[in-house]
Amino acid sequence: MNRVVLALSLWFCCNLIIGQSEHVSKPLKMVLKQLEATHQVKFSYADNLIKNRSLAFKPPSDAILDIIPYLQRNTGLQFKLVSKNRYAIFYPKEKQNICGFLYDSGTKSSLGYASVTTLNSRYGTSTGVHGYFELNQVSPNDTLQMSILGYKTIKKAVSDFLFQDCLSIYLEEKATNLNEVIVRNYLTNSISKIIDGAIVFKQKSQSPIPGLTESDVLFTVQQIPGILNVDETASGLHVRGSTPDQNLVLYNGIKLYNTAHFFGAISAVNPSTVDKITVYKSASNVRYGNHIAGVVDIESASKIYKKTSGSLGSNLMGIDAHLNLPIASKLSLSISGRHSLTNVFDTPTIKNFSDRAFQYTIIEDNNQRVQTVDGDIDTDFYFYDYSARLNYQATDKDYFSLSLVAMNNNLNHGFSSTELEEKTQDDLELKNTGYSFQWQRQWSPKTNQKVYGSLSNYSLQVSNQKFLLGAASNYASIDKKNTVENIDIGVHVTHKFSKKSAATLGYQYSHYNVLANLSRSNKFLYKQEFFLEDNTNNTHTLFAEYQLKKDNDHAVNIGVRSNYFSLLDAFSFEPRLFAQTKVLPKLWLNSSFEMKQQNISKIIETFTKDFGLENEVWVLSNNEYVPLLKSRQVAIGAIFKHNSWLMDVDVFHRKTEGLTSITSGFETNRGFFVGEGTSIGLDLLLRKKWRNYNTWISYHTGKTTFTFDQFNNNKKFNGNYDVSHALYWSNNLKHKQFHFSLAWTYRVGVPFTSAFISDLFYIGRESANAQRLPNFHRLDISSRYNFFIHRQKNIRAEAGISILNLYNQKNILQRNYDVTDFDNPEGGTLLQEDIRSIGFTPNLSFRIRF
8 A cells, every 4th residue: 555655646646747847948949949849840040030929838728720829829029920930020110009907916805996107108097996907009029017005016018018918016015103903914915913912804705605696794704713603693792701792893983783684694795795804803993992802894895987887696595786976086886685585486495594593493393283283384584685875076085985884684484274273374474774974184294183973773673462363453473673773873983193193182972872671462372561671871991992903013003992781770891912022034923912892782581482592682771680791811822923824822711791691691590690701712713825725723712601690500501602623724826817725614512501390380490501411523625717798898797606514414403392282281391492504505606797
């Protein structure tokens, strides 16, 4: 066996060496002599024309008619057939038509609206939205100059473009003070790590995410080490032991209280609108408040579009469109919309996501009931979102923007049975709308300001109505309503003292009005109404930050926030510190410390458990049953990068106060409990890139524990989302116009509390979270192909295919318990309810960009 392996290795190496030697650059004169001998042709030329010219000769075929165009493209010389088997070689004197594409050298994303001019004739054009340009009748002796704001200007000889397909040109981004990039290509070409600890995604150049046909905002974020997903949803962002409601998610400054469609299946933000995503795992910038975990700041493009552009696409979940419209020279509008196919087609993708979402809900119960009784079911579910952004560059110093976003999920489910003489109607509507504005003013080269404001409205309404057939009105009902109205207004001013240092001072005002109302009634038995909350809070915040940075070698960010919460009549103090220094040529060390507070969070209620969907409601901290959430986190890390290798490691300790039994979802009849949580762990990233192949492994290990007074015998126990080990291995390959991605996910199962039947029909609980579900693992794959439909008009298309859970692993995500057999006088039967992951799920997509 060893001999076979050795022989194969030697054969591979020999072929590699031979293959390389075949394509070593040779003098052009030698290449021409070989062609004359091989193909019985003659070349006429002046010696100084080909002097010092070399060529890595690799012709497309052995035919001379294919070799001549190849020589023209790769030498920039003109080959003209002057007689039979005789070619004259000369430098082209006639004007030529040329074309090219401009790209960002770091992210490989296209650069639209760049300036392209000839230096001699001063003839020019600008690139389209996808970076394409063309110039007609250009002198071969001229030079092109390409420039765009924020990038280094580049010059290139026109002769480099001759006899070639459209040339790809890469511009380097200019280094900007106080915002240096410490790691480009952090995971892929479109992801960078900034020196203040933030991770920035350029969404439009994002490689396909394994298992998805198109980029998804929140699934993209989940690729970062230390951000875990334990329920397979887009919205399930667990940052270092936290819960998703403890994160701050913004879209153009609008806070999102609902971040996903289809009960978590996909992000509620249309990825076609996204330009940049900024993510903080710790020590977030001091301007971000009212959260105790991570920050996901999503932004659409702020540029003023000069030409109409957009895209239209569809997959087996929905259809979407995006359009950029120039209105005036300094004013443009971007609009987008997306709608599901769930109420039009029942695709395999929709069916699998539906099966995943509706487990152990009234919808699944009714689907099972119609198999044994005479009944009819009518289910209608759909989602949609739309957004708009108006950008206005009023002057060289003043920039304005207005934004709108709206997201909606609707579910209507009806069941009727003549055999049971009963019908039910269940309705759910989940909405999040928002508006924002911003004004940026550059008062001087060293001083700028930003004024901003936003309004966010969240609404959840759930209704269950039961009727007797033939009756005019219902005899029983369950109703739930949860609304959040949030207004944010702020201003901050930044002054640069030098190229190395700057300070920011700002003020923010936040208004919250939160309503949570539950009611249950039965005309024959009872009527209950329970106001969880109907409260208002006003928060006033002052914040300041000082930044000291030297290139990408050293950085210190010191910030503080001071808040006053009117509902609590309390002040809070939030210091934040991030420091990073270069200790060796390829090694950086960093550390951070932060304290944060949050006065709005979700509680888990069992009042409407019959429906089985959206059993969480937003409430304000009120010093009664929902205290103010507080957290402290310290982290120490290191970054090592060498050539195409990257290693990033962080060790952290996080403590959270203000946790309650209702926010943690512990079902108990023994009262209300308040406690705290502690998370310690290590996040590791190891990445390697070989030309068009990129791979990385992210690993997390840690421990999250809870302690509640007078609960679980006052003993420390595992947190609900404690994951002691998690591994993610991603692979990305680009070959010509194809992109392939493959990823394997593995993690230890999350904790759960085992149960038993107590007092005939009540569920008793064992030691809290003492058991663990089976380990989770899954393999996902995606592929995408990009091509031109019309090159001159810059109309492109992309087709994609993906598969979630390639080997159809039956993972268990959650375990609950219920009691059945109420007619048994000896007691009920304990029912174990296992929420399972999605199975083998294919998807297809097609998109046109123009």
